[in-house]
Amino acid sequence: EAGVTQFPSHSVIEKGQTVTLRCDPISGHDNLYWYRRVMGKEIKFLLHFVKESKQDESGMPNNRFLAERTGGTYSTLKVQPAELEDSGVYFCASRPLNSQETQYFGPGTRLLVL
């Protein structure tokens, strides 16, 4: 079974530019989560999808961040315009709908905003 995949693995952009991150969850997993880890800090929750619906987006930092999951399969997270403080590792995780709490993480996208 393929795991959670994320693209790109790394991204270096300049302040003010736009970046779109993609997450492909494990096939059949209706729950999809986005997290961010800034260097040396905790893995922080951003938002949670159940299928195509946003269940909880309380962790989104501001309106420069837009997440979508059209069709309930893969998800994108767009940052526009990017700021220096957006740098970090963005993780995606997925979980089946009616299961225990175990989440399966992707390898992350390392974003550096210069």
Place this chain on the structure above:
Amino acid sequence: GENVEQHPSTLSVQEGDSAVIKCTYSDSASNYFPWYKQELGKRPQLIIDIRSNVGEKKDQRIAVTLNKTAKHFSLHITETQPEDSAVYFCAASRGGGSYIPTFGRGTSLIVHP
């Protein structure tokens, strides 16, 4: 909301020694406590978890203990090996439903051969 504190931030041990990582949480309603291991350049992976109805759980060289009264839980690794070197994250959540875990800041464990 929940707040999870994790200590130490860095832990260096000799191969064969034991390692202990401690976490505290603030939400008394939290009832699910997973531990994740992230090796360099790889994804975080669940290594062990514990629910609030038990005080200890073991899996080979790894064990987790939970003290609900004190609101703290710990990861114990015995007979450490170089491949145990990684960043370890604890987390706490109310479990079930939408399940949004709150993570600690991570502990970088270095096992010297």
